[in-house]
Amino acid sequence: MRDEMLMAPERVAAHELPSPRGFWQWSGEVYGARSHDWLTVQELGGNVNLALLLHRLDKLMIPVDLLDLQPALLQTEAVLTPWRALRQNAKGRLGESEYQAMLAHELELERLQQGVLLQTLRSLTLVRGKSQNLLNYLSLLGATQGPLRDLIC
Secondary structure: OHHHHHHOOOEOOHHHOOOHHHHHHHHHHHHHHOHHHHHHHHHOOOOHHHHHHHHHHHHOOOOOOHHHHHHHHHHHHHHHHHHHHHHHHHHHHOOHHHHHHHHHHHHHHHHHHHHHHHHHHHOOOOEOOOOOHHHHHHHHHOOOOOOOHHHOO
16 A cells, blocks of 8 residues: 555646746746747747647656647637738738737737646646656657757756
8 A cells, every 4th residue: 555655646736837927937038048949849830839838847747648738729729820820921011010019919819828728737637757748749740859859858
């Protein structure tokens, strides 16, 4: 019985997960330090917010199944992807203030996406353990040899 207790996985409490505000700030710092590298994820068809979350979870030693987060991505990408394309296509045709307003709106959509990802994460039963979330995601994208490989925990 005692051995079973020692072997039982440690469940992750909700308060141990990143808060939306804290994660937004952390993401801004991590992304800002290497924005070009993180954009590689997007260029490969991946999602930067998901990659940042997976990186954070790796640091916290919290493995997650990517399929569990997929509904949150589908829901938010349905709005974010067309908006991003619209902004990129309008860049040369807008004045600076209009373009900056579109960019600010896109950032709010990014923040919303992070919130939905975190909300989905909080609905899962999570345990501590060996975590290779970012490695698994980058492998799916074919990017394990790219510029983010040094971030893999």
